[in-house]
Amino acid sequence: AQKVTQAQTEISVVEKEDVTLDCVYETRDTTYYLFWYKQPPSGELVFLIRRNSFDEQNEISGRYSWNFQKSTSSFNFTITASQVVDSAVYFCALSEGRNNDMRFGAGTRLTVKP
Amino acid sequence: DGGITQSPKYLFRKEGQNVTLSCEQNLNHDAMYWYRQDPGQGLRLIYYSQIVNDFQKGDIAEGYSVSREKKESFPLTVTSAQKNPTAFYLCASSIEGDAYEQYFGPGTRLTVT
Numbered sequence: 402a403q404k405v406t407q408a409q410t411e412i413s414v415v416e417k418e419d420v421t422l423d424c425v426y427e428t429r430d431t432t433y434y435l436f437w438y439k440q441p442p443s444g445e446l447v448f449l450i451r452r453n454s455f456d457e458q459n460e461i462s463g464r465y466s467w468n469f470q471k472s473t474s475s476f477n478f479t480i481t482a483s484q485v486v487d488s489a490v491y492f493c494a495l496s497e498g499r500n501n502d503m504r505f506g507a508g509t510r511l512t513v514k515p
Numbered sequence: 516d517g518g519i520t521q522s523p524k525y526l527f528r529k530e531g532q533n534v535t536l537s538c539e540q541n542l543n544h545d546a547m548y549w550y551r552q553d554p555g556q557g558l559r560l561i562y563y564s565q566i567v568n569d570f571q572k573g574d575i576a577e578g579y580s581v582s583r584e585k586k587e588s589f590p591l592t593v594t595s596a597q598k599n600p601t602a603f604y605l606c607a608s609s610i611e612g613d614a615y616e617q618y619f620g621p622g623t624r625l626t627v628t
Contacts, residue, residue, distance in 0.1 A: 445620065448619075451616045498613060503617070505558045507557045
């Protein structure tokens with residue numbers, strides 16, 4: 402079965418620092434999908450990005466960037482010039498595209514201090 | 516505004532009582548999901564539904580029940596058989612299946628005493 406590991410339980414940075422959240426996954430399939438979600442203190446998970454296994458191009462969206470490396474089975478998320486509003490729990494997730502197979506990592510709690 | 520609504524935000528019940536959590540979506544999504552989140556942990560799938568009148572058990576379905584009579588609605592009942600029901604419950608929907616991103620509601624925090 403597929404598995405997602407987010408080894409960093411908590412990270413604390415000072416505003417304007419760059420921070421990278423690690424995500425390592427395990428799957429036997431060649432076709433799979435990776436996701437990142439943000440959970441602010443309000444509780445609702447917010448979708449950030451979806452990446453399929455055939456697209457290894459890194460993506461940048463404003464201060465957010467994602468580094469997908471199949472060779473190391475990693476899909477890391479970097480926030481540049483962090484802000485207090487970035488404080489949240491961030492989840493990485495993996496799906497092989499079948500029913501009932503989305504698996505979430507345990508999450509990384511990011512605290513950005515002013 | 517399109518989205519998912521869950522009500523109520525906070526729910527308190529006495530042990531031994533069944534309780535139903537509401538989830539409604541107006542995104543016209545076929546698939547809907549219920550997750551449970553415990554403090555410091557990731558999400559665990561309780562039930563999911565790919566189509567009206569059909570639903571499947573997830574990893575932790577024991578003590579829970581669902582129905583899917585309408586595309587827009589997927590209520591979750593936490594029964595008295597659920598041994599540890601106090602948790603944060605999240606409902607989600609997606610266009611079709613797990614290959615696509617899921618959109619989440621604001622969640623319901625259930626406390627059973």
